[in-house]
Amino acid sequence: MSFYETLTRLEQLPYAALWQEYRVEDVKRAIRKEHLDERDLQALLSPAAEACLEEMAQRAQQLTRSHFGHVMQMFTPVYLADFCVNHCTYCSFSSIYDFPRKRLTAGQVRQEGRAISATGLRHVLLLTGESRRESPASYVKECVEILREYFASISIEVNPLSTEEYKELREAGVDGLTLYQEVYHQETYRKLHVKGPKRVYRNRLDAPERGCQAGFRSVNIGALLGMYDWRQEAFMTAMHARYLQNKYLECEIGLSAPRFRPYLGEFNPDSDVTDRALVQIILAYRLFLPRSGLTLSTREPAALRDHLVHLGITKMSAGVSTEVGGHTQEGGTPQFEISDERSVPAIVDMLEASGLQPVFKDWDLLAVQASK
Ligand code: SF4
Numbered sequence: 001m002s003f004y005e006t007l008t009r010l011e012q013l014p015y016a017a018l019w020q021e022y023r024v025e026d027v028k029r030a031i032r033k034e035h036l037d038e039r040d041l042q043a044l045l046s047p048a049a050e051a052c053l054e055e056m057a058q059r060a061q062q063l064t065r066s067h068f069g070h071v072m073q074m075f076t077p078v079y080l081a082d083f084c085v086n087h088c089t090y091c092s093f094s095s096i097y098d099f100p101r102k103r104l105t106a107g108q109v110r111q112e113g114r115a116i117s118a119t120g121l122r123h124v125l126l127l128t129g130e131s132r133r134e135s136p137a138s139y140v141k142e143c144v145e146i147l148r149e150y151f152a153s154i155s156i157e158v159n160p161l162s163t164e165e166y167k168e169l170r171e172a173g174v175d176g177l178t179l180y181q182e183v184y185h186q187e188t189y190r191k192l193h194v195k196g197p198k199r200v201y202r203n204r205l206d207a208p209e210r211g212c213q214a215g216f217r218s219v220n221i222g223a224l225l226g227m228y229d230w231r232q233e234a235f236m237t238a239m240h241a242r243y244l245q246n247k248y249l250e251c252e253i254g255l256s257a258p259r260f261r262p263y264l265g266e267f268n269p270d271s272d273v274t275d276r277a278l279v280q281i282i283l284a285y286r287l288f289l290p291r292s293g294l295t296l297s298t299r300e301p302a303a304l305r306d307h308l309v310h311l312g313i314t315k316m317s318a319g320v321s322t323e324v325g326g327h328t329q330e331g332g333t334p335q336f337e338i339s340d341e342r343s344v345p346a347i348v349d350m351l352e353a354s355g356l357q358p359v360f361k362d363w364d365l366l367a368v369q370a371s372k
């Protein structure tokens with residue numbers, strides 16, 4: 001059964017009534033359980049769980065420390081190009097905005113790589129807008145071939161590709177794929193994605209699975225919170241992660257919980273994703289998927305990030321720019337505003353003061369290739 005079939009079944013559930021069904025006892029039972037099912041996940045995301053956040057936090061911390069220790073993996077995004085053929089109603093790179101678009105040359109990619117590696121970071125996430133003409137897989141591959149000289153782990157966040165294209169990138173040195181569905185609710189997805197190939201919901205939904213089939217070491221998924229009912233979106237995301245985890249045992253399935261941020265257009269998300277809601281989502285993810293990596297981006301403010309590092313997060317970004325070439329050039333257009341602008345050393349200091357060990361490198365593609 002494909003995840004789309006599961007999702008179609010899950011979309012039929014009467015959510016408004018369903019969230020009200022759960023009581024505090026159901027949440028407490030889910031917290032105590034070792035293997036949580038679909039109903040337990042719903043209980044953890046329900047309004048009843050709001051009274052149990054402290055207990056959920058204790059269990060989440062215990063699970064995280066027993067599976068991941070006291071470490072925090074560090075990375076930063078590298079924006080390679082901002083050309084995009086889509087109109088998504090929450091992003092500055094949308095094709096409707098008129099600004100000078102950029103795509104880094106080979107020399108500029110090398111400069112970015114050098115500048116980032118000078119901060120000590122060894123894991124990066126390469127991003128582009130979605131344009132098969134301006135930033136095709138072949139361009140991403142050329143960038144990877146340059147950057148693997150500087151980094152031990154390279155992940156990508158680009159337009160959904162075919163399994164063959166993913167395999168080619170894996171062979172070039174990419175070991176991780178990040179691909180957010182943005183919105184699982186299909187009708188809302190159609191409304192928010194006004195123009196371009198991204199309108200094809202199924203092509204995006206199936207892409208993480210193609211990444212697993214291509215043999216990536218890790219695949220990271222997520223919903224952009226603030227676009228539709230957060231309980232339902234978090235539920236679908238975690239169910240999608242569980243589906244992939246059960247089917248592709250050799251791949252590390254991770255999740256992110258990005259919240260909508262200001263961008264070039266009108267910022268009126270009509271969102272009820274409060275800080276408490278975000279905490280509840282992260283705790284529910286940790287309890288439902290104890291072995292999954294959870295990533296926290298600089299979309300969140302520094303004080304909240306400092307708090308969340310104790311509640312299940314295993315990976316965080318630092319020294320972030322969301323502009324193309326933002327580590328070495330000025331005057332680019334950010335994809336969205338970040339909130340936590342701290343440098344790599346500042347994040348390292350915060351982690352160490354919190355009793356955590358920042359990890360710059362826990363994987364080395366070249367060493368893995370040499371050992372084969
Ligand atoms: S979210 Fe991605 S696909 Fe959509 S406009 Fe932005 S860069 Fe393009």
